[in-house]
Amino acid sequence: ALDRAICNGRLGPLMVLGIHLEGPFLNLTPGYAGCHPAAAMTPPDPSILDRITAGLGTPVRMLTLAPELPNALSLISWAARRAIVTAMGHTAADHDTVRLATDAGLTLSTHLGNALPQPQPKFLNPLIAQLAEDRLSASFIADGIHIPAHALGVLLRAKGLTRSILITDATAAADTPPGLYDFAGMRIEHTADGSVREPGSPVLAGSALRLDQTVRNIVAWGFASSEQAIAMASTQPAAVLGVAVPPSTIMWDTALMPRHVSVGDITINNLT
Numbered sequence: 001a002l003d004r005a006i007c008n009g010r011l012g013p014l015m016v017l018g019i020h021l022e023g024p025f026l027n028l029t030p031g032y033a034g035c036h037p038a039a040a041m042t043p044p045d046p047s048i049l050d051r052i053t054a055g056l057g058t059p060v061r062m063l064t065l066a067p068e069l070p071n072a073l074s075l076i077s078w079a080a081r082r083a084i085v086t087a088m089g090h091t092a093a094d095h096d097t098v099r100l101a102t103d104a105g106l107t108l109s110t111h112l113g114n115a116l117p118q119p120q121p122k123f124l125n126p127l128i129a130q131l132a133e134d135r136l137s138a139s140f141i142a143d144g145i146h147i148p149a150h151a152l153g154v155l156l157r158a159k160g161l162t163r164s165i166l167i168t169d170a171t172a173a174a175d176t177p178p179g180l181y182d183f184a185g186m187r188i189e190h191t192a193d194g195s196v197r198e199p200g201s202p203v204l205a206g207s208a209l210r211l212d213q214t215v216r217n218i219v220a221w222g223f224a225s226s227e228q229a230i231a232m233a234s235t236q237p238a239a240v241l242g243v244a245v246p247p248s249t250i251m252w253d254t255a256l257m258p259r260h261v262s263v264g265d266i267t268i269n270n271l272t
Contacts, residue, residue, distance in 0.1 A: 007057045014264040017243045018061025021052070022110065025065035025072065026090035031117020032066070033090055035186070035198055035205040044075040060084060061241050064110040066091035067101035080105035085241055087139075088130070090115045095129040102135045108240055109138040111169055113147045113155055114204070131158045137240050139165040142214040143207050145195045149221050156223050165240065166214040166233040171196055171206035216256045226256055 002019060006012035025045075028038040042048065044065060053060050062085040065072055076086045088101060089110030109130045116127060130136055138159045142152060146169070156164050168174065172183040173190035180189050180199065188205040190196050196205050215229040224232065230252075238245045251260040261268045 003056045003058050010266060011263065012058075014246060014266070016058060017238075017246065018059050018241065019056070020062040020064065021049075021060050022064040022089065024048070025063075025069060025075070027066040027068065027092050029092065029117070032092055032115055034115040035188075035203050036090060037186075044069055044071045046075060046078050049075075049079075061243070062087060062108070064089040066093065067106060068093045068097050073100055073104045076101055076104040076106050083242070088136075091126055093126050093129060094124065095132065098126075098129045098133050098136075102133055107135070107137060108165075109136050111141050111146065111167065112138040112159075113151070114141060114169075131155065134163075137163040137165060137236075139167040139237070141169045141207055141209065142166055142217045143168075143194070143209045144217065145193075146204065146207065149217075152218075153221065153223050156218075161224055161228050161232065162236070164232055165237045166211065166218070166229070167237075168209040168211050168214060169206045170209055173206070173208045175210050176208060212256070212258055219256060226252070229256075 006016045023036055024040050024042050026033060026036055026041050028041040033041070049063070063079055064087045065075065067073065067076065067088050068091060079086050085108065086106045087108035087110040088098070088106055093101065112130055113127060116125070130138065140147065140152060140155065147155065171188060172181045173188055173196045176190055178190045178192050180187055183205070187199055188196055189199045190208050194208060196208050197203060198205050211233050215226070215233050218224050219226050219229050234245055246263065249260070249262040250258050253259050259271050261271065
């Protein structure tokens with residue numbers, strides 16, 4: 001369904017360079033799994049990837065998995081040989097597992113700081129293990145909800161801005177009024193505080209964030225310049241994926257609001 005939406009739309013072929021497959025090889029333990037249904041999780045298996053990706057017009061460019069699962073390290077090597085970037089997320093991996101996964105070719109932490117049950121050991125936990133691995137880049141959901149702003153500043157200093165990527169983890173509730181929305185076979189709620197959760201649950205279910213807002217947030221919080229923030233949302237993730245940023249032009253005003261956008265032969269002027 002995602003592939004059809006990308007290939008059949010006007011913007012999809014121009015803007016979507018590939019698919020990020022988050023699962024089904026995730027840690028199904030409550031707290032680590034987030035809102036991912038445990039019944040959909042399965043041990044890493046290349047044949048499942050072959051089945052999922054068969055006939056797609058849009059390539060799967062990134063796979064997020066939990067490297068502590070059986071056969072995960074061999075799957076990371078398998079994906080690397082096929083130019084699929086592997087990332088770790090929804091994971092309970094310890095320091096040694098993170099090192100072995102990186103040795104095998106894993107290059108990224110997906111939404112670092114998210115999907116960690118409490119309590120955790122003070123130092124021997126998946127967050128510290130990933131921060132300590134300098135070969136890993138990391139993506140962050142900079143909405144002030146998944147990670148408090150002051151904590152995000154610490155994580156960015158530890159990882160370094162050039163290895164940090166801004167993402168949204170956006171769902172069907174992105175840039176919508178508070179209310180209930182259908183998403184991936186489940187019901188989610190965009191609450192008044194800006195978070196997106198399973199109704200009646202403390203579990204976060206992605207975000208309602210727009211990528212331009214992440215840029216404004218980390219500049220407003222004093223963590224990066226506007227040039228650094230824009231790179232963290234564009235050229236730096238493209239470099240991790242090994243792709244070029246699509247030809248486009250964005251004109252920003254002094255408040256870092258995009259006012260004119262051009263992608264391919266599509267131009268939108270006077271945005272408000």
